[in-house]
Amino acid sequence: MKETMKTLLIGALALTTLCFTSCDDDDLGPTIFDTNDYPLDRSAYTFPLDTFLKVTYLEPYNMRFIYRMEDIGSDMTKNLTPASYEKSVELAVLLKYLWTGVYEKYAAPEFLKANAPRIIHVIGSKNLNPSQGTETLGEAGGGLKISLFNTNNLNVADVDMLNEYFIKTIHHEFGHILDQTHIRPTSFNLISRSQYDASTWTQTPDSMAAGRGFVSPYASSAPGEDWVEVLAMYITEDPISWNQLLNTASYEWEEVDMERSDYDKRMRNADPDTVGYFRESDGTGKVYRRACKRNADDYVALDEKGEVQWLHTTGIEGDKVIMQKVGLVRDWLKDNWNIELDNLRKEVQQRMYLTNDDGSFKLDQRGRVINRLTSPAPENPSIRFIDQLMNEVYSYKSLQQ
């Protein structure tokens, strides 16, 4: 009986094994996803932009430029809204002109194919963080997707705004993707190791951050952000602003509490560099000023030659730290992708600002660089240069039905 039972069990075991394996060759059938490559709809209102995006981003780089917002692809906990069609057109041509077009010129042909994100997701509204009182300018997700915000307020006449939200931000977020492909040198993380603070950067003024060796307050939040901020700022900041940044960084800065009335009194006929810059927050006045020797009344104490005695107590020379970081970014781009950082910088800035025949920047009466995008287009001076760029999109209207 025992033997019979044993035989039965062995038989059942064999049969079970057979049954399980018999399911292995199941035909899974066709994919449930729609893999058809539909032609663009020529009757669609958006046909010109859709065509431009296909030709400019999708076909060469397999990059989807999504301007019809997909909230499922955004942070659903935030109140975000789509970009307008017209602003999407503007941003699409600007990114080609000041980002992919620049890399196309100075990087190997396969560089963007290999490294460009698969998705650029364009959002119309700001991405506010109400609880922190901050604003997210851009996001890079897993090396695959870059989200840009505030597109509905895009204003090419405002270069600071244009850089802050879009051009600097796309170079910043793309920097994250490159950093994930070839990680930054460990030595970079050590340069400002004791200076990073993820929580207080929102309260830090530009000058204080620069004096500690950061190109922006956000750069002081973490080494990864510092790395890509250096890359993005160096490429997109015009030379005058960049030199001002280095000059600011060459001083040590301090923060002191001060009443508004006291500050106004000190500012009479005085140098703001020594008196400082006033900022009021939650009813408390603060002054950010260059550190120098001061007398008992907190006024500047001059030396025998009548000059300010600048202090350097922290041991940080901000300008040198920043340039040291730039050097590491430069080497990293060169070593890993054979891209010259200074070529990228020169190209972006010459595309953004008017230049003389010798390549130097034209300056306005107040000594500032001049926005090329809003200047007359070389081929047709009756329109702005940005309009000429956008005409590439609108030229596809002729194919519309």
Add this chain to the structure above:
Amino acid sequence: MNKIFTIALLAATALAYTSCSPSEEDDIFDKSAAERLNEASDLYSSRLLAAPNGWVMQLYPTNEDSWPYGNGYILLCKFNKDHSVKVTMNNVFTGGKEMEDTSLWEVLTDNGPVLSFNSHNDCMHTFSDPNDIYFTGTSDISNDESGEGVGGDYEFIIVDAPEDGSYMMLKGKKRGTYNMLTPLEEGTEATHYLSLLTFFRMLHFSVNAPNFNVLNVRGQRFKMKMQYPNSDTYNTSYVGKLAEMGIPNIFPFDGDEIINQNFNPFLITKRGDNYYLRFRDKIAIEDDLAAQEFIYDNERHVFQSVEDEGTFIEGDNPGRFLRETFIDDSLEHYNWRIETTVGSESIRNLFETAANEFSARKMTLGNFTFLRRDNRYTLNVGYRTSRNAQANLYFYYNVEQTENGMRFIYDGFASTEGNVLAQMPTLKRIIEEIIPQSFDVSSYLSPFNLLQLRLTATSDPETRLILNLSKNTK
């Protein structure tokens, strides 16, 4: 142990057989999921396009109770085949002016069929943009720095879209509010349609009217009292007083309006010749009651529930309201002004004659206003003297409540008014004969808006006065 192993093995054998059961290989659907989703998108797109003059959207951005977040807003949406959509609106966010914008639309299939307004539209995305609302807060205190804006949706799950195209029901993807679309009739122009709705709503639910209305639910009565935002919560230089700012508080007739408060905003629409009042949420007073939409009955002057015969909204009793704001209040908080240019013909003629008598003496007759003076019910008659100085006459009355209204009893004047009466026979007649009598009270412009009341002399239906309520600002 062996026994357990044996049982487990036999069970596995049985399961292994059933796992390959041929019946499970059959396809439940004859098309792939992607194909079915594409078909759904096409189907609902065609339904949206089927309304040739577009749709009237009753949009409720959120389920909140406070203005402007919880209110409903009317948006006219014209969907086009090229996937553009024109949206038109006129509300507090547009400063009471009409605004239209054209953007893109698409029926997505990421959460069932979803209507997405997926490029920015100045009208639609007003309700979902995170920017601060420009008119909330005051110039000194901004109370909306939340970075969340109104907080509404711009993607809507299509939960119902009958083939006859009579309506579509959309559910906000994030907030879950239900937003109804009804076709805008062909030939109806957007500006005209929005004006009709604004006029109807202002007429019946004026922002200044302090009266309540009465919701009757199968014999139960509830007060329906409009709550308007405190002017401390918004910048009055940006926002005029619009009827749409109010949200009704619906509570038992004898209940407490705070303890029993229950806010339920509504919107007015027009289909054919009929006006409809539809609440954001169903009236959930009885388990089997599903009243949400009401049609205005021009004969009964009530809003009759479409879903439940025994449910309707009527105006408050005008006599009760006059008693409350005149006798009970002793005219402390309210004044009632006689509208001299409206009313019955005999009354209009009387006031015109009185005015002419003043003109003949190079004086100008002004307002007739019931107010409180010397702790008495007083009719104040204002006029300008021949030297253009402002002057006032004060006539006293006692008032009594009657079955259908009020009775005025003349009780003399303050000081030298008798001299004027002696020279102005028509004024004397108004003061001493017309006003001191018994009047029946009824609503004038709307039974739901008792800012103006009609007083009809009980003894003579041709003697009709119109009284206009104002808040006493002194």
